[in-house]
Amino acid sequence: MNKIYLKLLVLGLVAVFQSCELDELPNQNAPTLDSFAEGATAADVEALAVGLEAITRNDLEYHYQTVSYLAREYHDLTGTDPRYTGEILKGPLDNNGFLTTRAYAAWYRVVKSANVLINAVDNSSAGFTDAEKNSYYGFAKTVKAYALLMSASRQYTNGIRIDVADPDNLGPFVGYDEALVQIRNLFNEANNHLLNSPDNFEFPSTFARNTDSFIEFNRALTARVALYQGDMSSVLTLLDDSFLDLDGDLMSGVAHIFGLAGNDLPNNQFNTLGDDGPKFMVHNTWVADAEANDSRVNDKSLMLSQAATFDNLSATHQFALYKSNTDSVYLIRNEELILMYAEANIGTNNPEAINAINIVRNAAGLPDYSGGTLDDELIEEVLHQRRYSLFGEGHRWIDLRRLDRLNSTYVPLDRAGDNIIDAFPTPFSELGV
Secondary structure, X not given: OHHHHHHHHHHOOOOOEEOOEEOOOOOOOOOOHHHHHOOOOHHHHHHHHHHHHHHOOOOHHHHHHHHHHHOOOEEEOOOOOHHHOOHHHHOOOOOOOHHHHHHHHHHHHHHHHHHHHHHHHHOXXXXXXXXXXXXXXXXXHHHHHHHXXXXXXXXXXXXXXXXXXXXXXXXXXXXXXXXXHHHHHHHHHHHHHHHOOOOOOOOOOOXXXXXXXXXXXXXXXXXXXXXHHXXXXXXXXXXXXXXXXXXXXXXXXXXXXXXXXXOOOOOOOOOOOOOOOOOEEEOHHHHHOOOOOOHHHHHHEEEEEEEEEEOXXXXXXXXXXXXXXXXXXXXXXXHHHHHHHHHHHOOOOHHHHHHHHHHHHHHOOOOOOOOOOOHXXXXXXXXXXXXXXXXXXXXXXXXXXXXXXXXXXXXXXXXOOOOOOOOOOOOHHHOOO
């Protein structure tokens, strides 16, 4: 991996996003954007693909932390910035502040970098076969669709731009429902490319061992879109073509890889564990609402010797999902797929839904589910399991919103003036563009 990122640095392929404009890529010994558009070599294209995967890790913490704070999964009680316990929990969110703009910019850097890769393949002088081109197209469009999905999940009804290929002629903002339709179409388009690709990519990727495993990754992400759309029959069909394994390792999946050597990046969601110093702290209700003996509580949180307090917020358990600053961050993994499978079966095959629920419960040291079997009761159970299984992985806020539960019953309001926020505002730099 270090060789990959060193190569990335030498070629200077980190894109800079400003108001949906992709500035010229840094040019040390590397081609410019114009030369990528006309006559990119095979080495150029390979480096762009490696760079696209690498850039998906940039500023990840601004996405995962902010959506976790909004859902009251955990708090930033470090005291490093008052906006972490003020603006993000009270609103309104500043459309020109970093809580809004950093993640937005990060996801569109990915989108624009994918567009650069696609354009480079289109105009390459490398003599790629159609199959080789398809492998790059399928890879780039899958990653692009993923970035758009992450952005749409944040912006919700405020909408996102899908088409940003031409900075001088940006596409319009589209609403959430339309964005999901177009993102799903893009995933499907990518899948068609992948189905007509060689067995292995021409470039190194940590996301997949080969084309077939990347197709499974693509289908898993597409199933997530279908879940958000409420299209449960398609969820089941897509999961059949994904890496879903009801008997498999719950942690099997696709992840961002981090490191400390050379030009690699650390996992900035990690916070030093223990009593020494300020902390990311789990909301007390997450601990209190857990079933007795749920191993996920001890696996993902650490009880401190004394409660941490800041800005009239107090918590007893530290956020401990990541044990070091080189731990991987999953884009999607088998445990999520099993819970998607459970949810998609509710209403048509409740016994199978319960079977899937029990897989997750048993893995957490819990007995089989013994609650009600009505559809609404099973939805509540799946939601509860997602709360603990996918804790801190960016799902809770979206789950509550899509299931019409983004209210004070599910989102505790700890102080006078705290509010529930359902979407990030459109960044100021995008207004009127």
